Amino acid sequence: MRGTPDSRPPEWLAALLDLSSLPPPGEAVTIRGKRYLLERGVLRAEMIVSAEQAQTADTFGFKWHQRGTFDGEISVRRHRDWLLYRYGDVARADWWSDYGEQPVFLDAGCGAALSSLALFGSRLRSVRYVATDISRAVDVAVQRCEDAGVDGAFLQDDVTALPLQPESVDVIFSEGVLHHTDSTRNSLHRLAALLSPGGRFLFYVCRKKGPIREFTDDYIRALLQGMTPQQAWKAVEPLTKLGVALGELGVEVEVPEDITLLDIPAGRYNVQRLFYWHVAKAFHHPDLSFDELNHINYDWYAPANAHRQTPEEVRSWCEEVGLEIERERVEEAGITVIARRR
Numbered sequence: 001m002r003g004t005p006d007s008r009p010p011e012w013l014a015a016l017l018d019l020s021s022l023p024p025p026g027e028a029v030t031i032r033g034k035r036y037l038l039e040r041g042v043l044r045a046e047m048i049v050s051a052e053q054a055q056t057a058d059t060f061g062f063k064w065h066q067r068g069t070f071d072g073e074i075s076v077r078r079h080r081d082w083l084l085y086r087y088g089d090v091a092r093a094d095w096w097s098d099y100g101e102q103p104v105f106l107d108a109g110c111g112a113a114l115s116s117l118a119l120f121g122s123r124l125r126s127v128r129y130v131a132t133d134i135s136r137a138v139d140v141a142v143q144r145c146e147d148a149g150v151d152g153a154f155l156q157d158d159v160t161a162l163p164l165q166p167e168s169v170d171v172i173f174s175e176g177v178l179h180h181t182d183s184t185r186n187s188l189h190r191l192a193a194l195l196s197p198g199g200r201f202l203f204y205v206c207r208k209k210g211p212i213r214e215f216t217d218d219y220i221r222a223l224l225q226g227m228t229p230q231q232a233w234k235a236v237e238p239l240t241k242l243g244v245a246l247g248e249l250g251v252e253v254e255v256p257e258d259i260t261l262l263d264i265p266a267g268r269y270n271v272q273r274l275f276y277w278h279v280a281k282a283f284h285h286p287d288l289s290f291d292e293l294n295h296i297n298y299d300w301y302a303p304a305n306a307h308r309q310t311p312e313e314v315r316s317w318c319e320e321v322g323l324e325i326e327r328e329r330v331e332e333a334g335i336t337v338i339a340r341r342r
Contacts, residue, residue, distance in 0.1 A: 002151075003142045007041035012128055013153040016104065017163055031163040036155075042138055045157040049134070050182050052304040053158070055225065057135040059302040060180075062229035064112040064137035069295035071112075071144075074287050080118035083175070086329050086336040087202060091123040098198055103170035107131040107152075108159045108191055109177025113141035116173055117148050124150045127171075130164075132157050160190040169194045174203040176334075179307040185317050192321035195341040201323055206334045208308040209277070210263035216280045217308075220301045232302045233294065239301075240294040243282030246272035277332055311335055 006025050014022045023029040028037045036043045049057070063069075070076075096103065105124065107116045110131035116124065124145075129152035131141050138156045145152050155162070159174070160181060172191055181187040184205055195201060208214065220239075224232040251271045258266045264278050272284050283296045300306060311330045314337065318325055323339035330336075 002041050002146045003139060005040060008038070009041060009043065009153040010128075010151055012102075013043075013130070016128065016130070016153075016165075016168060018165060034161070034163060036157075036163070040139065041142060042154045042156055045155070045161075045163075047134070047158050047161075049158060053134065053182055056180055056303040056305045059229055059232070059304075060111060060133075061135035061137050062233075063295065063299060063302070064135070064140045066291075066295065067112070067140065069291045070114060072289070072292065075292050076114070076118060078285070078287065079114065083115060083119040086204065086331075087119060087338065088327065090202065090338070091120045095200065096123070099170040099196075102126070102128050104128045104130065104168060106162075106164070106169045106172045106191075106194065107141075108162075108172055108174040109133055109180070110141045110154075111135075111137045111177075113144050113150075115175040117144060117150070119175075120173075121148075124148075124152070129153070130155065130169075132159060132162060134158050160187050162190075162194065164194050166193050167196045167199075170196055170199050172199070172201045172203075174201075176204050176206070178203060179205045179309065180303055180305045182305060184307050184309055185313075188317050189321055192323060192341065197341055199341045200326075201339050201341070202337070204334055204336045205314060206306070206308050207330070207332065208310050209332065212262060213278050213280065214308070217301070217306070220280070221304070221306060224302050225304055229302065233298050236298045236301055237294055239280060239282050240290065240297050243272060243276065243284040243293065243297070244290065246275055246282065247284030247286065309335065 009022060017031050023038045025038050028035055035046045105127040110133045113131055129150055131152050132155040138154050142154050178184045178187045192201060224235060249271060252268055253271055254268050255264060255266050276282055281297055281300050283293055314335050318339050322342045324342055325337055325339045327338040
C-alpha cells in the first residue's frame with residue numbers, strides 16, 4: 001500500500017532523476033544539490049522558501065486534508081465538467097502519440113490530485129505520472145491515486161526548483177497553481193524549461209478583475225494572514241453564508257449600461273453572481289454543501305500568494321519561453337492555456 005512507512009516510488013523515477021537507485025525508506029539522497037528524504041513513499045525536499053510561500057503551503061496542506069469538503073461525488077463531477085469545458089477532452093487528444101508509449105507527465109502543484117484524476121482519469125495509468133506539491137497535500141494525492149489505480153511517483157517540493165533534468169518532461173499540467181507561487185511568470189519559466197521540444201504545457205491562472213473585487217481580494221487576504229488555517233476557515237464562513245443567502249434569493253438585476261469606472265459590463269445579472277464577480281468571492285451552487293462552498297472561498301482568500309494576471313501578460317510569458325498557444329479560454333475567473341513548446 002502506498003503511503004506506508006516502507007512504501008517506495010516506482011523504479012523508473014530513479015532514471016528520471018538521474019540516480020543509479022532510489023534511497024531506502026527513511027533515508028536521504030542528494031539530487032542536483034538538494035537533499036531529499038524518502039518518507040512514506042514520497043521524496044520530500046529540504047526547502048528554503050519565502051514566508052509567503054510557506055504560509056501558502058500551510059494553507060493548502062490544511063485544505064486538502066479536509067477530504068469531505070471536496071471529494072464528494074457531486075463536487076468531483078462538477079469540477080470535472082468545468083475542467084472539460086476549459087481544456088477539452090485532453091485525455092483522448094491525438095497528440096499523446098507524439099510522446100511514445102510512456103510519456104512523462106508532471107502534475108505541478110498536484111494538491112490532492114483532484115484535477116488531474118478528474119480530467120485525465122485512466123490516461124494516468126499509461127504515463128509516468130510524477131505529482132509534486134509544496135505542501136503535505138501530496139500525501140492525500142498518494143491516497144487518492146492509489147484508490148484510482150494510478151501508480152505514480154510523488155515529490156514534496158517547490159515547483160520552481162524540481163530535481164528534474166531540463167527537457168525531460170513531455171506534458172506538464174498545472175491547474176490553478178502558478179499564481180499561488182511567489183511569481184507566476186518565474187514559475188512558468190522554470191517549468192517550461194523542463195519540457196521536451198514539442199512537449200505540452202496545460203495550465204490555468206487567475207485573471208485580474210475589476211477594481212472593487214481586486215481591492216476586496218487583497219483586503220480580506222491581508223486580514224487572514226495572521227490566522228491559523230483553522231481560524232481562517234472559520235473567518236470565511238460568514239462570507240460563504242452571505243453567498244448562500246444571495247443565491248437562494250434568485251433575484252436578477254439589470255445593469256443598464258457599462259460602468260467603465262468599475263469595469264462592470266452592462267447586462268442582466270443574478271444578484272449573487274454580480275456580487276461574486278464584482279465585489280467579493282462568495283461562491284454559491286445549490287448542489288454543493290456548505291463546507292464544499294466554504295472550501296472554494298477559503299481556497300482563494302487564505303493563501304498569501306494569489307496573484308492575478310491579464311491575458312496579455314500570460315501570452316507574453318508564453319512567448320518568452322517558446323510556448324506556442326494551441327488553445328486559450330479567457331473567462332472572468334481565469335485564463336486556461338494549452339501550449340506546445342517549439
